[in-house]
Amino acid sequence: MAIVLGPNRYGKAETRVVHVTRDGDVHHLRDLNVGISLSGDMDEVHLTGDNAAVLPTDSQKNTVFAFAREHGIGEIEEFALLLARHFTAAQPTIRHARVEIEEYSWSRIPSGSGHSFVRSGTEVRTALVHSDGPGGAESVVSGLKDLVVLNSTGSEFHGFIRDEYTTLQPTDDRVLATEVTARWRHRDPGRSEYGGSFAAARRCLLEAFAGTHSLSLQQTLYAMGRRVLEERPEICEVRLTMPNKHHFLVDLEPFGLDNDNEVYFAADRPYGLIEGTVLDDAAPAVPAAWT
Amino acid sequence: MAIVLGPNRYGKAETRVVHVTRDGDVHHLRDLNVGISLSGDMDEVHLTGDNAAVLPTDSQKNTVFAFAREHGIGEIEEFALLLARHFTAAQPTIRHARVEIEEYSWSRIPSGSGHSFVRSGTEVRTALVHSDGPGGAESVVSGLKDLVVLNSTGSEFHGFIRDEYTTLQPTDDRVLATEVTARWRHRDPGRSEYGGSFAAARRCLLEAFAGTHSLSLQQTLYAMGRRVLEERPEICEVRLTMPNKHHFLVDLEPFGLDNDNEVYFAADRPYGLIEGTVLDDAAPAVPAAWT
Amino acid sequence: MAIVLGPNRYGKAETRVVHVTRDGDVHHLRDLNVGISLSGDMDEVHLTGDNAAVLPTDSQKNTVFAFAREHGIGEIEEFALLLARHFTAAQPTIRHARVEIEEYSWSRIPSGSGHSFVRSGTEVRTALVHSDGPGGAESVVSGLKDLVVLNSTGSEFHGFIRDEYTTLQPTDDRVLATEVTARWRHRDPGRSEYGGSFAAARRCLLEAFAGTHSLSLQQTLYAMGRRVLEERPEICEVRLTMPNKHHFLVDLEPFGLDNDNEVYFAADRPYGLIEGTVLDDAAPAVPAAWT
Amino acid sequence: MAIVLGPNRYGKAETRVVHVTRDGDVHHLRDLNVGISLSGDMDEVHLTGDNAAVLPTDSQKNTVFAFAREHGIGEIEEFALLLARHFTAAQPTIRHARVEIEEYSWSRIPSGSGHSFVRSGTEVRTALVHSDGPGGAESVVSGLKDLVVLNSTGSEFHGFIRDEYTTLQPTDDRVLATEVTARWRHRDPGRSEYGGSFAAARRCLLEAFAGTHSLSLQQTLYAMGRRVLEERPEICEVRLTMPNKHHFLVDLEPFGLDNDNEVYFAADRPYGLIEGTVLDDAAPAVPAAWT
Known part of the structure; x- marks a missing residue:
């Protein structure tokens, strides 16, 4: 040694x-x-x-x-x-x-x-x-962080594993909120028109978030990354970190009130945390670009 | 005792x-x-x-x-x-x-x-x-916080006291930046149309900040409060807290470069802190409204 | 106007x-x-x-x-x-x-x-x-903040008002945790031996927190302030701010487990917030000392 | 694609x-x-x-x-x-x-x-x-963070590269302060006595920080990691992140005062950031352990 x-x-x-x-x-x-x-x-x-x-x-x-x-x-x-x-x-x-x-x-x-x-x-x-x-070698990764988005409907979560510690009830209508950290790697580091590329990638992320009827936050994450790659040829890899900012429907029954997806408690911790990569499989991997 | x-x-x-x-x-x-x-x-x-x-x-x-x-x-x-x-x-x-x-x-x-x-x-x-x-009794104070604004010119600071600990040089062109916390008291708590009042008061604050050629941050603060009172009869008192978010012109002479109000270092601490009240002297004071 | x-x-x-x-x-x-x-x-x-x-x-x-x-x-x-x-x-x-x-x-x-x-x-x-x-005039207020303390037993909470929005169950054994902000006013601003006074006041706060069997956080707060005044003649007024850092007993019954005050979830928000003053009624009030 | x-x-x-x-x-x-x-x-x-x-x-x-x-x-x-x-x-x-x-x-x-x-x-x-x-496979990395330490002497910095943008003066006596984040990998994940190992590793870090006459923060970092490896056979790799929390000697000459390493301004940003790894070269690398 x-x-x-x-x-x-x-x-x-x-x-x-x-x-x-x-x-x-x-x-x-x-x-x-x-x-x-x-x-x-x-x-x-x-x-x-x-x-x-x-x-x-x-x-x-x-x-x-x-x-x-x-x-x-x-x-x-x-x-x-x-x-x-x-x-x-x-x-x-x-x-x-x-x-x-x-x-x-x-x-x-x-x-x-x-x-x-x-x-x-x-x-x-x-x-x-x-x-x-x-x-x-050179690499360029663009991105954004602290982009907070929310869908007040159009999000479901069911069909998951139930083990002995599972109490969560399936739902077909929940609030889906997250704070997006997204980073995307440029195929050719020196050649992108970065300003326009950023604006377009950001728009892709927002539109895919808004336009995806979601069965899981993973599905939404993948759709967001995929949208960027589909529309932006200068980008070859997208990495996303998306905490699930839980909005819990408040139980108002003790007060004789229903709550038809109207009143939520916005929780801080704990939170789900979803991280994923979407990439063009033809692009060479450059792990060092992200560290 | x-x-x-x-x-x-x-x-x-x-x-x-x-x-x-x-x-x-x-x-x-x-x-x-x-x-x-x-x-x-x-x-x-x-x-x-x-x-x-x-x-x-x-x-x-x-x-x-x-x-x-x-x-x-x-x-x-x-x-x-x-x-x-x-x-x-x-x-x-x-x-x-x-x-x-x-x-x-x-x-x-x-x-x-x-x-x-x-x-x-x-x-x-x-x-x-x-x-x-x-x-x-009732009181209603509306407000905003974390409103960060900056004038890249139109701000001077000179004519101040010079004591044995003063090294600051007077300037006739500096960056003026602050993070506004503003609160305003409604004359008649139950009667304001709060939504419109808020939008208008916010606009007053922004316009007075932008429109005031400033000789001191105090002058800007007073102009902002005054503008709200002048334009909004439903409001009788404004309290403002405005840190001076210092932007120091970087000395580039050691590198053979001039710096004609172009490159600044945005400092965190220490910072100036300006607090002030602007009010209608005919309105009864309600100190408890602010605590 | x-x-x-x-x-x-x-x-x-x-x-x-x-x-x-x-x-x-x-x-x-x-x-x-x-x-x-x-x-x-x-x-x-x-x-x-x-x-x-x-x-x-x-x-x-x-x-x-x-x-x-x-x-x-x-x-x-x-x-x-x-x-x-x-x-x-x-x-x-x-x-x-x-x-x-x-x-x-x-x-x-x-x-x-x-x-x-x-x-x-x-x-x-x-x-x-x-x-x-x-x-x-002069005034001197000493204090501390961010002092986080916890009693894992010796705290009860019952006998409170029950209205139509009350679901809380009374308890005779809970965790009591808080982050103390304490400030105390000196009777004679220029005369205290501040270092020793601080150490002693801090010790009073800790010992009163630890030594009080608590029926409410208010009772603990008052005991803490009172202890300082009883032991420190140079201090005439104590102000305390004590958030109730809730530790909720986790319901483990769905997993076939009991939970005899053993496993807690430490919550962030919302939290109870208790603020109070304890003073020597013979000391002149100096509200300006605290602002 | x-x-x-x-x-x-x-x-x-x-x-x-x-x-x-x-x-x-x-x-x-x-x-x-x-x-x-x-x-x-x-x-x-x-x-x-x-x-x-x-x-x-x-x-x-x-x-x-x-x-x-x-x-x-x-x-x-x-x-x-x-x-x-x-x-x-x-x-x-x-x-x-x-x-x-x-x-x-x-x-x-x-x-x-x-x-x-x-x-x-x-x-x-x-x-x-x-x-x-x-x-x-399994891996276990122990560590600590937010450990803030300071040497008020015994730190020098000189002999560095001087380029056209260098204005820093060499010094043979400065304050060295940092907030240590340290992580260390166990050679055999399941076998360490973690409690005692942690206490000993922490002591090594503190003693090496205190005991190293420092010519650069990198030297101190390396000495800290090395000390852990020398004393703790159960540990095979140490990674350290140490921001240089700058304490700038205040220029008091304008006020007719000397300042012989007595009065410092503790700066927030920018700060130097030193990151390094010290390892036993006989231990197999496990990059996945750290992600």
């Missing part, structure tokens, strides 16, 4: 950069949270504390701000690629870069001037990019 | 009730978080544990669900009044009821059926109602 | 200052979160944006750091008083200062050197100080 | 079970948060909504409560194994079970009775177990 260093990475997490573009009196706002993880020739820093191969996380943070000024901020996938390629190209000791970005959405305040904004939506757009440097 | 019981109250907090109204295939969704606090003849329960005057918080929770079924859920101010009046009227030992409601907003999923919804906005609508029972 | 400015205040919230004292190789660590709110002659800044009366919140933050260096950090009540007195004495426009401090506790790592620490406990010590300036 | 279902799993997350053992007047308390994820023959439920292979998450939750009654709760690794083995043995469609448990620690209230407890520490003990069913 020998004790050795295994997989490792380091970087600056959660750099909150806000970029304003002035187009005359009309301003454009981008609001990001950037996380960087680098890896490479890092044995010495772990074994002896020799930092000769280490680009400080403080410099990584500075790079985010400087790049926002030098290059502006396009789609977050592009900004992430720009950063990831920079670190792997510029530093011989950095063999691999992972850049993760969250984007917060803002709308213009109606009847406001061109420089007034209001945060819109709980939902966050995400990007996760990997780069192995010039000539090396 | 004698040790005595002072002010006290008790109740059920955070009952999460969701109500669905079916209008044929078109459903309507209300999603609330209800908090109840009751007070009255509660000496015995504190001094000896005698619960004869205590309506269990569990029964309060049941009442929320049953009332949603019996009365439906109108505007949250109305639902809060209904509950507050019930407890004070039904139980002789309950002299005072306070009901606080948060409402989460949902939009219809475009091109979805009539029963598909998506959570919209980080923002929460609020109501706070007090009732002293039949013939007693 | 005239629209006027009402009560207002402003300041820097959540300045996170950490202070290290080196006593040879043995270091001492203080870890605080400081919030400052000032008020005074602030009409102009609200009405016109004239900042001539305004000490920037940035300067307030700097003062916290500079005072930590100049004066060290004694008990948090003392540090809060120092700051509050400074602002009201130094600036004629500042008539009133409110300083709120949270302190996070650290323990030494056993068998570590004198400079190695581990965060201990979820619990936070608090102080809230008001000062009206030289010769003016 | 064909669209297919990829990896998937489902289960009940965050079942909060509290178990009380009565040993005469002395009670023992276990407070857990249990997450279950099952996978197996789940194509049909995704493709058609046929639930014939699905054990409801509600039944999984019931199983947690029933098992707590039937078997008591030993070490969390054992309880997780019991559950994981049950699901894979009992249901032919369930090929794989993953059980994750968090345990919250409680201490006895001093001078309280045997049934009075106070939550102790921010720190959470964790277990993550995988089982492929009777005769199949």
Whole structure:
């Protein structure tokens, strides 16, 4: 037995950069949270504390701000690629870069001037990019999180296994609610038109959620992923995490009241958690794209 | 010296009730978080544990669900009044009821059926109602929280006190961002048309924020409260809490770059916190309405 | 009707200052979160944006750091008083200062050197100080929050009101759990020995919680406040907020199992919320001390 | 191209079970948060909504409560194994079970009775177990999270790469603080004495953190993992995630004050994030153990 260093990475997490573009009196706002993880020739820093191969996380943070000024901020996938390629190209000791970005959405305040904004939506757009440097592999995963959706009917659940610990009653009409985390991998990392692709994929998710008469949350999840793949050729794999945000019908009989799917208790914990992948089986698997 | 019981109250907090109204295939969704606090003849329960005057918080929770079924859920101010009046009227030992409601907003999923919804906005609508029972005083405070707004220009800050601990430089162009918590008291608790009033007050807040060239966040706060009072005669007092969500211009000079109000670091802590009241001086003060 | 400015205040919230004292190789660590709110002659800044009366919140933050260096950090009540007195004495426009401090506790790592620490406990010590300036009123409220306690027996709940919405069954043996927020007002603001007073008050709260056979959470709350007043003459008023963190006995009968107070579900929401005050009726009321 | 279902799993997350053992007047308390994820023959439920292979998450939750009654709760690794083995043995469609448990620690209230407890520490003990069913593979990963530690000296950082975006100054005396998430894999899943192993591994982590004169957080991380492996033969791999909780020395020169490592600002974001693995290179890799 020998004790050795295994997989490792380091970087600056959660750099909150806000970029304003002035187009005359009309301003454009981008609001990001950037996380960087680098890896490479890092044995010495772990074994002896020799930092000769280490680009400080403080410099990584500075790079985010400087790049926002030098290059502006396009789609977050592009900004992430720009950063990831920079670190792997510029530093011989950095063999691999992972850049993760969250984007917060803002709308213009109606009847406001061109420089007034209001945060819109709980939902966050995400990007996760990997780069192995010039000539090396790259991957781009787009996504969203905190997209909360609910169908107040059109959802059933029955025909399941009943074991000695089963008390759940089957139902043919329940509320189905979830908070979608979706991520999708681009077939050709550098070639997608990310802005339009995101909007379309998001629309696919919403429409498939709304349009699926559901016999289980798994069925809805699969339909959502499938819809994205059917409509978006630039996407080859979709991963979804969907907690079942239970809405329990309240028993009002003790108070002499019926409750015909009208009054629900929205529970916090525990909750069902459904996770699944839908993919084009012809696309090469890239497990590293998701980590 | 004698040790005595002072002010006290008790109740059920955070009952999460969701109500669905079916209008044929078109459903309507209300999603609330209800908090109840009751007070009255509660000496015995504190001094000896005698619960004869205590309506269990569990029964309060049941009442929320049953009332949603019996009365439906109108505007949250109305639902809060209904509950507050019930407890004070039904139980002789309950002299005072306070009901606080948060409402989460949902939009219809475009091109979805009539029963598909998506959570919209980080923002929460609020109501706070007090009732002293039949013939007693009542108050209604409406509001919102988590309304995040930003002006990317049109904000200055200078002319302030400089003491021996002051290093801040004056500026005539900064980002001004805040997360608004606003509450407003209705002049005549039972008479407002709460839905329209809320939409209009919210619009006033947004427009005054966007439309005020700001020399200080205090000035913006006052303008927002004033706008509500000017336009909404049913409202007599506005209280605002507005953290200054600092966006610091990043110094890019070390990298040979200028930064003409383009790249900002969005800081978390510490933050300025501005709180203020704007009111009609002819309206009687009701401090108890806000607690 | 005239629209006027009402009560207002402003300041820097959540300045996170950490202070290290080196006593040879043995270091001492203080870890605080400081919030400052000032008020005074602030009409102009609200009405016109004239900042001539305004000490920037940035300067307030700097003062916290500079005072930590100049004066060290004694008990948090003392540090809060120092700051509050400074602002009201130094600036004629500042008539009133409110300083709120949270302190996070650290323990030494056993068998570590004198400079190695581990965060201990979820619990936070608090102080809230008001000062009206030289010769003016002062108040000091000490406290704690996030103190989570549980009695696994010795708690009953019965004899309560039963109305048409009551389904709760009485019990003579339940789990009683709560997360205590306690604050206590010092009789003579400048005279307490705050460190010892805090430790003793905390011990009173814990011992009264543990030692009270409870017929209601209100009874326990009152016993806790009373214990502090009985044992600590320097304290004249105690305010407690105690959510009832429900632990529901799980019905295991469907699985052929009994459950003799052995297996519980720890619920999140809704929860009972009990708030109460215990005071020496001879002490003058100072409502402003608590806001 | 064909669209297919990829990896998937489902289960009940965050079942909060509290178990009380009565040993005469002395009670023992276990407070857990249990997450279950099952996978197996789940194509049909995704493709058609046929639930014939699905054990409801509600039944999984019931199983947690029933098992707590039937078997008591030993070490969390054992309880997780019991559950994981049950699901894979009992249901032919369930090929794989993953059980994750968090345990919250409680201490006895001093001078309280045997049934009075106070939550102790921010720190959470964790277990993550995988089982492929009777005769199949098993893995057990123990761990902890939210362990916050700080060295107020004995930490340096210099000799790092300087690129065009580097402004950080080298230092030979800084505060080093982190919030440790550590997980460690047991060599022989069923054979460890988990309680003693956990206490010893935790002690190793603390002592190595305290005892390492640090030239980089990576060096400290590696020393911590190495210490566990050196002292605990039952453990073959350690994974650590350690954010660098920056404490910035405050520049007090503008106020005419020095600051000889005395006053720090504790920053929230951004932060460095260091992740690494230390392992026995003779132990077979089991990547699935960690997912």
